[in-house]
Amino acid sequence: MNNEIIKINSDVSIRCGASIVGADESEGPLSRYFDICEKDAYFGQETWEKAESEMVRRTVGILLGKAELDISDVGCALGGDLLNQCVATGYCFSGFDIPYFGLYGACSTAAEGLVLGSLICGGGYSDRVITVASSHFSSSERQFRYPVEYAGQRTPTSQQTVTGCGAFLLERGGGGPYITEAVIGKVVDKGITDANNMGAAMAPAAADTILRYFRESGRDAREFDMIVTGDLAFEGTEILKELLHFEKFEHFDRIYDCGMMIFDRSRQDVHSGGSGCGCSASVVASYILHELENGADDVLFVGTGAMMSPLAILQGRSIPSIAHLVHISSGRKR
Amino acid sequence: MNNEIIKINSDVSIRCGASIVGADESEGPLSRYFDICEKDAYFGQETWEKAESEMVRRTVGILLGKAELDISDVGCALGGDLLNQCVATGYCFSGFDIPYFGLYGACSTAAEGLVLGSLICGGGYSDRVITVASSHFSSSERQFRYPVEYAGQRTPTSQQTVTGCGAFLLERGGGGPYITEAVIGKVVDKGITDANNMGAAMAPAAADTILRYFRESGRDAREFDMIVTGDLAFEGTEILKELLHFEKFEHFDRIYDCGMMIFDRSRQDVHSGGSGCGCSASVVASYILHELENGADDVLFVGTGAMMSPLAILQGRSIPSIAHLVHISSGRKR
Numbered sequence: 034m035n036n037e038i039i040k041i042n043s044d045v046s047i048r049c050g051a052s053i054v055g056a057d058e059s060e061g062p063l064s065r066y067f068d069i070c071e072k073d074a075y076f077g078q079e080t081w082e083k084a085e086s087e088m089v090r091r092t093v094g095i096l097l098g099k100a101e102l103d104i105s106d107v108g109c110a111l112g113g114d115l116l117n118q119c120v121a122t123g124y125c126f127s128g129f130d131i132p133y134f135g136l137y138g139a140c141s142t143a144a145e146g147l148v149l150g151s152l153i154c155g156g157g158y159s160d161r162v163i164t165v166a167s168s169h170f171s172s173s174e175r176q177f178r179y180p181v182e183y184a185g186q187r188t189p190t191s192q193q194t195v196t197g198c199g200a201f202l203l204e205r206g207g208g209g210p211y212i213t214e215a216v217i218g219k220v221v222d223k224g225i226t227d228a229n230n231m232g233a234a235m236a237p238a239a240a241d242t243i244l245r246y247f248r249e250s251g252r253d254a255r256e257f258d259m260i261v262t263g264d265l266a267f268e269g270t271e272i273l274k275e276l277l278h279f280e281k282f283e284h285f286d287r288i289y290d291c292g293m294m295i296f297d298r299s300r301q302d303v304h305s306g307g308s309g310c311g312c313s314a315s316v317v318a319s320y321i322l323h324e325l326e327n328g329a330d331d332v333l334f335v336g337t338g339a340m341m342s343p344l345a346i347l348q349g350r351s352i353p354s355i356a357h358l359v360h361i362s363s364g365r366k367r
Numbered sequence: 368m369n370n371e372i373i374k375i376n377s378d379v380s381i382r383c384g385a386s387i388v389g390a391d392e393s394e395g396p397l398s399r400y401f402d403i404c405e406k407d408a409y410f411g412q413e414t415w416e417k418a419e420s421e422m423v424r425r426t427v428g429i430l431l432g433k434a435e436l437d438i439s440d441v442g443c444a445l446g447g448d449l450l451n452q453c454v455a456t457g458y459c460f461s462g463f464d465i466p467y468f469g470l471y472g473a474c475s476t477a478a479e480g481l482v483l484g485s486l487i488c489g490g491g492y493s494d495r496v497i498t499v500a501s502s503h504f505s506s507s508e509r510q511f512r513y514p515v516e517y518a519g520q521r522t523p524t525s526q527q528t529v530t531g532c533g534a535f536l537l538e539r540g541g542g543g544p545y546i547t548e549a550v551i552g553k554v555v556d557k558g559i560t561d562a563n564n565m566g567a568a569m570a571p572a573a574a575d576t577i578l579r580y581f582r583e584s585g586r587d588a589r590e591f592d593m594i595v596t597g598d599l600a601f602e603g604t605e606i607l608k609e610l611l612h613f614e615k616f617e618h619f620d621r622i623y624d625c626g627m628m629i630f631d632r633s634r635q636d637v638h639s640g641g642s643g644c645g646c647s648a649s650v651v652a653s654y655i656l657h658e659l660e661n662g663a664d665d666v667l668f669v670g671t672g673a674m675m676s677p678l679a680i681l682q683g684r685s686i687p688s689i690a691h692l693v694h695i696s697s698g699r700k701r
Contacts, residue, residue: 037442039492080682108371109551117451118676119471123554127687132551134479135674135689137453137469145468149483156490158373176678217443217466220457340469342452344510348414353461355469 038249039148039215041155046207047361048161050318051096053088054295055170055196057303058315061296066319067197068095074171074196085114085121085169085198090128092198093165100202104129107202108159111150113142114167114310115194116176121167131163137340140235140264141218142166143199143314144336144357150203151212151359160205167198168309177228177343190230190268192292192308199314209364210325216246218355220340226351228341232269232292232305234352235337239265240276242335242356247282254284258329261321262356263313263336264292266306291316310338321361330363372583373482373549375489380541381695382495384652385430387422388629389504389530391637392649395630400653401531402429408505408530419448419455419503419532424462426532427499434536438463441536442493445484447476448501448644449528450510455501465497471674474569474598475552476500477533477648478670478691484537485546485693494539501532502643511562511677524564524602526626526642533648543698544659550580552689554674560685562675566603566626566639568686569671573599574610576669576690581616588618592663595655596690597647597670598626600640625650644672655695664697 052067059070069091076084076091089112097104110129113136114121126133138145146164153159171181173194179185203212221241225234239262247254254260265273270290277283291313292306313336321332341352386401393404403425410418410425423446431438444463447470448455460467472479480498487493505515507528513519537546555575559568573596581588588594599607604624611617625647626640647670655666675686 042491082678082682083684113471115452116676117678118449118473118674120674120676120679123674123687124556124679124684127554127556129554131553133554133689134483134551135471135473137447137471139452139469149468152487152490152492156486156492157376158486158490217468219465220461220463220467222458222461340452340454340457342450342454344416344451345454345458348416350417350458353457355467 038246041151041212043155044206045151045154045212046204047210047322048202048204048207049096049099050322051092051099051200052315052319053092053198054315058195058197058295061301063295063316063320066323067315081169081172082116082120085167085172086124088198089121089125089165089167092200093163096200096202104131107131107161107163109134110163111136111146112165113137115173138355139338139340140308140310141336141338141355141357142310143317144334144359147201147212147359148215148217148357151215154203154205162203163200165200166310166314168194168311170194170196173309187304188229189304190232191304192231192266192306193303194309195295195307195312197311197315199318201318211362211364212359213362214360216242216358218242218357220353220355222351222353224351228346230268231308231339232265233272234339235354236265236269236272236276238354238356239273239335239337242358244280246358254287257287257331257333259289260287260333262290263316264308265290265337266292266308267298268305325361325363330366332361334359334361372580375485375546377489378540379485379488379546380538380543382536382538382541383433384656385426385433385534386649386653387426387532388649392529392531392629395635397629397650397654400657401649415503415506416450416454419501419506420458422532423455423459423499423501426534427497430497430534430536438465441465441495441497444497445470445480446499447471449507456499472689473672473674474642474644475670475672475689475691476644477651478668478693481535481546481693482549482551482691485549488537488539496537497534499534500644500648502528502645504528504530507643521638522563523638524566525638526565526600526640527637528643529629529641529646531645531649533652535652545696545698546693547696548694550576550692552576552691554687554689556685556687558685562680564602565642565673566599567606568673569688570599570603570606570610572688572690573607573669573671576692578614580692588621591621591665591667593623594621594667596624597650598642599624599671600626600642601632602639659695659697664700666695668693668695
């Protein structure tokens with residue numbers, strides 16, 4: 034039973050999304066789709082960790098404003114981030130009077146939240162749910178790699194953590210787009226030990242989830258406008274395509290990656306591309322929702338996460354990865 | 368709507384629990400209820416982090432053995448721990464072929480898993496779900512406080528992180544005990560900045576959730592055999608009682624705390640008592656389930672978590688806390 038595609042019980046709409054990104058992201062190709070491009074990396078705070086928490090708070094505020102709702106109109110919130118003990122999100126929600134589930138899925142958190150949020154909504158437990166995920170370049174850099182001031186050099190396969198946050202308001206009923214199906218990720222670890230090559234670690238998890246979906250559903254990839262991974266970046270996307278090719282899945286023209294879309298690698302110095310919980314969260318909450326409103330009918334969002342810790346890497350462990358999938362449908366084809 | 372008690376849609380049973388604890392816990396009053404008391408703090412591994420992951424793996428194995436199930440018979444697993452990026456649980460599940468949701472709720476993780484697991488089961492998405500939570504004294508000590516070898520002195524209000532893991536097999540139908548209701552915790556932060564007094568930080572969250580439950584349900588606390596918090600320990604329990612007293616809730620004879628029960632403070636040098644995700648997880652998966660089998664009809668389990676990071680504390684932030692509640696009923700009174 035544990036390979037099943039989960040059908041969401043009743044209509045669960047994404048009523049709206051909200052997104053905030055930082056300076057580098059606002060110079061990327063998706064700039065015009067984000068709600069706020071904030072040039073101040075500190076978001077008016079005195080530390081990067083507080084900055085990230087403030088970014089989450091503002092994003093949730095924008096979301097409520099767009100939906101014209103008060104926080105008390107929402108049943109619960111689910112969210113997480115990359116910081117130790119997920120403090121960006123935890124501190125944010127101490128400022129909102131709302132039941133809260135903390136998640137840890139590394140860069141898959143946006144997708145994990147959408148899966149669990151739609152199960153809660155679809156199961157009839159709550160009419161409205163907020164999901165949110167964030168990351169911040171500078172808070173991640175010093176936690177996972179080096180202090181920013183050290184100016185450490187990156188390897189070509191490394192990814193740049195996105196400063197960004199994306200939030201979604203899910204509700205039962207509503208006018209779509211709808212979350213209709215989900216595949217919960219399994220932890221996949223193929224032995225990659227290079228923390229500067231998370232794309233290679235996550236690609237097998239993405240392949241596992243995508244192939245499970247197509248095997249179980251019997252669908253054709255051409256039924257989908259986009260299969261959006263987040264965030265394999267250049268290196269990981271190449272490996273994903275190779276892995277899919279071995280399994281006779283050749284629809285590469287359908288495959289997009291949030292870590293590739295958020296930056297323009299030809300003119301931005303981001304190595305393999307973007308990463309971080311906030312990357313796929315902000316791209317899906319802005320550009321992908323825009324596409325669903327304006328022509329795209331079916332999108333598979335496959336959020337990928339690399340769940341190692343710096344300590345585990347120092348202890349020689351490889352990188353366990355995961356990929357959660359949600360099928361988002363515009364509802365126009367019904 | 369966001370103060371509601373969640374009624375679990377259909378019968379969700381705890382088919383069984385499994386628990387492993389370490390040496391200190393095996394010398395405590397609940398020793399005979401745990402499945403395994405492991406004297407080797409390394410669990411046969413070379414680091415404490417790997418030890419914790421191995422403990423989680425063994426606990427899930429015992430759970431499957433007790434339930435006479437294969438991992439493929441279970442729809443998904445939910446779990447988490449205290450380590451940065453929740454690596455104890457993440458690495459554990461790379462060894463099991465099962466869909467996995469990573470959670471972060473600090474010491475409330477066991478309760479958070481039971482809430483979400485019963486929503487997934489009760490919502491009809493999965494017939495069987497595993498939930499798990501763990502902590503390890505030595506991996507926590509070096510991450511949150513000092514290296515063990517440093518032999519740092521503790522303050523009287525500090526708690527000892529339990530080396531322990533508890534897992535639950537939830538299923539739709541079954542013979543009980545049943546999870547019948549849940550209250551999702553809100554993040555409560557009353558300004559406590561002393562990381563050696565987590566009980567004080569978490570007590571207001573516990574009070575908030577307990578009072579929400581009794582206000583909404585209109586029930587009398589005397590209907591419950593136990594209201595089990597986990598883990599406020601001595602200091603936090605005293606504060607909880609004071610907070611409840613202010614609100615005219617006086618049924619202190621019903622209040623128990625996993626951090627108080629797992630150790631005997633009169634003969635064990637544990638200061639205020641036990642803490643850690645594995646404390647309430649192991650106590651509820653063993654002793655509390657035993658009580659429900661042998662006479663207790665209704666138990667409220669209120670899992671509390673302090674969600675700060677060491678970095679946030681160094682930055683002068685206070686401790687955001689949370690408490691998730693599940694109502695577990697033996698089913699005999701039906």
